[in-house]
Amino acid sequence: MADGFDAAGQVAVVTGGGSGIGQALCRSLAQCGIRSVVVADRNIEAAQRVAAAINETCSSGPALALELDVAESRSVEAAVAKVEGEIGPIDLWCSNAGIHTGDGLGEASDWRMSLDVNLMGHVNAARAVIPRMARRGNGHFFVTASAAGLLTDFRSAPYAASKHAAVALAEWLSITHADDGVSISCVCPEGVRTGMTKPSSLKAGVSSNFLEPDDVAREIIEALRTRHFLVLPHPKVAEYEQRRAADRENWLDRMRAARRKLTQATPSAAAS
Numbered sequence: 547m548a549d550g551f552d553a554a555g556q557v558a559v560v561t562g563g564g565s566g567i568g569q570a571l572c573r574s575l576a577q578c579g580i581r582s583v584v585v586a587d588r589n590i591e592a593a594q595r596v597a598a599a600i601n602e603t604c605s606s607g608p609a610l611a612l613e614l615d616v617a618e619s620r621s622v623e624a625a626v627a628k629v630e631g632e633i634g635p636i637d638l639w640c641s642n643a644g645i646h647t648g649d650g651l652g653e654a655s656d657w658r659m660s661l662d663v664n665l666m667g668h669v670n671a672a673r674a675v676i677p678r679m680a681r682r683g684n685g686h687f688f689v690t691a692s693a694a695g696l697l698t699d700f701r702s703a704p705y706a707a708s709k710h711a712a713v714a715l716a717e718w719l720s721i722t723h724a725d726d727g728v729s730i731s732c733v734c735p736e737g738v739r740t741g742m743t744k745p746s747s748l749k750a751g752v753s754s755n756f757l758e759p760d761d762v763a764r765e766i767i768e769a770l771r772t773r774h775f776l777v778l779p780h781p782k783v784a785e786y787e788q789r790r791a792a793d794r795e796n797w798l799d800r801m802r803a804a805r806r807k808l809t810q811a812t813p814s815a816a817a818s
């Protein structure tokens with residue numbers, strides 16, 4: 547069984563590290579004394595800005611920027627080989643990159659993009675890095691899913707379905723790899739103040755209780771230390787999940803009412 551994660555002297559990769567929760571996670575890992583944090587993002591300029599800001603405040607200069615598209619298995623495999631070849635074995639992979647393509651049932655392209663990034667991004671990473679961790683008998687693999695993956699976001703079908711799939715994948719990995727010394731965790735936040743929640747319908751969503759990315763990063767690092775699987779930065783999500791399991795009909799009625807309320811408040815948020 548893997549020990550709890552202690553950042554000192556370790557190598558971590560954070561996908562979607564160029565912004566929002568990933569950026570806060572990179573910063574927090576650097577503050578915890580990580581040897582190297584790879585800020586991996588499709589947006590290389592954003593990753594470079596984050597890495598430079600971390601290195602300015604950290605005398606050991608632990609951050610490096612890396613261009614990566616999590617939706618492309620070859621890009622992920624190349625990133626893993628590059629980091630392990632040039633820096634060292636990856637102790638922690640934070641599979642955090644995600645997208646929200648908009649409200650409603652969505653077009654075929656919304657589904658393709660959502661599944662490619664929000665699900666296959668984690669699958670590509672798991673396939674590339676977990677066998678290496680398992681061979682070493684030690685490693686941590688972290689999935690950023692969403693409360694939408696436990697409770698179903700009524701605004702966006704591709705987002706809700708892809709995040710449900712991400713939670714199921716994380717559970718599968720946790721069950722399958724516990725005996726290999728690889729610990730798996732999964733964070734399911736509600737609203738977090740990032741670039742993703744700028745659109746008005748997301749702002750006016752299920753929760754008015756928005757957190758800052760630094761709050762979420764703190765909870766993630768604590769979960770890695772204790773090897774806890776499910777990270778719920780908004781504690782109410784646990785209660786909602788229990789209500790959903792206990793009485794699905796009643797829960798669906800409540801969600802329908804919440805959707806009606808949102809639709810009346812922001813007509814543009816009505817699902818197509």
Ligand SMILES: NC(=O)c1ccc[n+]([C@@H]2O[C@H](COP(=O)([O-])OP(=O)(O)OC[C@H]3O[C@@H](n4cnc5c(N)ncnc54)[C@H](O)[C@@H]3O)[C@@H](O)[C@H]2O)c1
Pocket residue numbers: 561562563564565566567568586587588589592614615616617642643644645663690691692693734735736737738739740741742743
């Ligand atoms: N903000 C919220 O309210 C919230 C709530 C629950 C879950 N999440 C999840 O948190 C994660 C981070 O989102 P955020 O809120 O920080 O959003 P964000 O938009 O600020 O950051 C997402 C980052 O991922 C990168 N990215 C997108 N597609 C990529 C790809 N194919 N390959 C590599 N990088 C890619 C983007 O360039 C960006 O830097 C996502 O998985 C998101 O679904 C966010």
